[in-house]
Amino acid sequence: MVDYFLQLNPVVQALLATTFTWAVTAAGAAMVFLQREIRPKLLDAMLGFAAGVMIAASFWSLLAPGIRMAEDLGQIAWLTAAIGFFSGGMFMRLVDYVLPHLHPGMAMSQREGLQTSWQRSTLLVLAITLHNIPEGLAVGVAFGAVAADLPSATLGGAVALALGIGLQNFPEGAAVSMPLRREGMSRKKSFWYGQLSGMAEPIAGVIGAYFVISMQGILPFALCFAAGAMIFVVVEELIPESQRNPNNIDTVTMATLAGFTVMMMMDVGLG
Numbered sequence: 001m002v003d004y005f006l007q008l009n010p011v012v013q014a015l016l017a018t019t020f021t022w023a024v025t026a027a028g029a030a031m032v033f034l035q036r037e038i039r040p041k042l043l044d045a046m047l048g049f050a051a052g053v054m055i056a057a058s059f060w061s062l063l064a065p066g067i068r069m070a071e072d073l074g075q076i077a078w079l080t081a082a083i084g085f086f087s088g089g090m091f092m093r094l095v096d097y098v099l100p101h102l103h104p105g106m107a108m109s110q111r112e113g114l115q116t117s118w119q120r121s122t123l124l125v126l127a128i129t130l131h132n133i134p135e136g137l138a139v140g141v142a143f144g145a146v147a148a149d150l151p152s153a154t155l156g157g158a159v160a161l162a163l164g165i166g167l168q169n170f171p172e173g174a175a176v177s178m179p180l181r182r183e184g185m186s187r188k189k190s191f192w193y194g195q196l197s198g199m200a201e202p203i204a205g206v207i208g209a210y211f212v213i214s215m216q217g218i219l220p221f222a223l224c225f226a227a228g229a230m231i232f233v234v235v236e237e238l239i240p241e242s243q244r245n246p247n248n249i250d251t252v253t254m255a256t257l258a259g260f261t262v263m264m265m266m267d268v269g270l271g
Contacts, residue, residue, distance in 0.1 A: 011143075011148040011209045018204070021135065021136070022195070022201050022202055024170050025197060026171040027173065028173025029176060029177040031173075032174075032194065043171065044245060048242040049168065051234045051242065053262065054168060056246075056262075056267065057164050057230065058228075061138070062138055062161075062224065062230070063227040065145065066081060066223030067220070069220040081224045083221065084221040084223070084224025085219075088232065090228075092133075092233060094230075096234070097112075100115070103178075128176050128198075131238070132236060133204050133229070137225075139165055139203040139205045141212050141222045141226050143155075144212035152174075153219075169201075172198070176197050177191055180194070242256075
């Protein structure tokens with residue numbers, strides 16, 4: 001099975017990997033069939049864990065390899081990293097400004113992005129979709145980088161990134177389906193919208209892998225771009241959402257450290 005996977009085109013590898021990360025999102029959304037809601041403290045801890053995973057992945061799986069690749073290709077490594085990282089954050093800021101969305105637990109009056117008459121369920125899905133765009137892009141770029149056959153890009157590192165992203169997708173699926181169920185939507189519809197938020201990852205993953213394979217010179221930039229986009233999501237979305245309740249901050253902090261540690265161990269161990 002492993003040998004068969006190794007022989008696949010990197011775009012197909014990225015599609016399979018991001019399909020896995022979507023499946024974990026769907027598994028989180030499926031929690032709605034078991035219970036009506038997750039205890040707020042547990043959900044905050046899960047979001048904190050997800051933030052830790054994304055912070056670690058941004059450095060160990062994206063930024064550091066991007067800098068090494070820039071050096072291997074004879075580029076000015078610090079300049080490529082700085083431009084790529086900041087561009088990723090600016091891209092997500094633009095998407096955040098334009099895309100209508102609503103974060104779980106907030107009133108409709110607190111929705112962000114362009115004004116629209118879309119329903120609350122749609123806005124909740126788009127909020128998590130906003131998280132998933134850079135995650136899918138990061139996985140796709142990582143698998144595309146392996147095709148470049150540079151020492152700093154390893155299949156183990158790409159697999160570790162996919163596993164880490166998948167691991168932190170579980171609470172994101174639940175963060176959509178549970179609030180919808182609590183508001184009276186049926187279990188099936190709540191699950192549908194929850195898993196739908198993860199569909200952006202396979203799309204972004206395939207796009208990321210295809211572009212870096214077609215234009216290998218942008219690989220270092222693309223890795224750093226994905227890192228900047230993920231850090232934006234962590235700082236703008238995950239950490240504030242996980243710390244809305246002051247009584248849970250200590251728990252969330254420890255969960256964030258745990259998420260960082262787990263992702264670092266996987267990346268270093270597999271990469």
